[in-house]
Amino acid sequence: DQTEQVLKNMGEILKAGGASYAAVVKTTIMLADLKDFKKVNEIYAKYFPSPAPARSTYQVAALPLDAKIEIECIAAI
Template structure:
C-alpha cells in the first residue's frame, strides 16, 4: 500500500509526479529544486541560496509526515557544475549535522527550470 504525500509548504510538482510517496516503511521524496513555495519562483542568490531552498523544501515534505532530516537514509544530489561541490557540501552539512545519510552526487547537463541543484531523498517513515 502506498500513500501520496502533498504539502503546501513545499512547491507543487511541475509534472506528472508526487512530492513524495510513503510505502513499505519509507518516504520517497521526489527531486526538490529551489522553488520558493510561496512565490512559485526559483530563488536568487547563487548555488548556496538554491541549496538552502532545496533543503528547506525537502524538510517541509518530511515534516508534513512527522519526521525530519534525521530520518533520511539516502540522498541523490544533482548539480549543474561540479565546481560548486564544496559550496553545496557546506550548506548540506548545515542541515545534515551528525548522522549523514548515504549519498550520490552527480553533475548533470541540465536541470528543470535551469536550476543549479536538485536533491531527492529516501527517509524512514
C-alpha cells in the same frame, strides 16, 4: 542560494509526512556544475550533521527550469 532553499523545502515535506531530517537515510544530489560541490557540502552539513545519510552526487547536463541543484531523498518514516 538554491541549495538552502531545496533543503528547506525538503524539511517541510518531511515535516508534512511526520518526519525530520533525522529520518533521511539516502540522498542523491544532481548538480548542474560540480564547481558548486564545496559550497553545497557546507550548506548540506548544516542540515545533516555527522553521521550524515548515505549520499551520491552527480553532475548532470541540465536541470529543469535552469535549476543549479536537485536533491532526491529517501526517508524511513
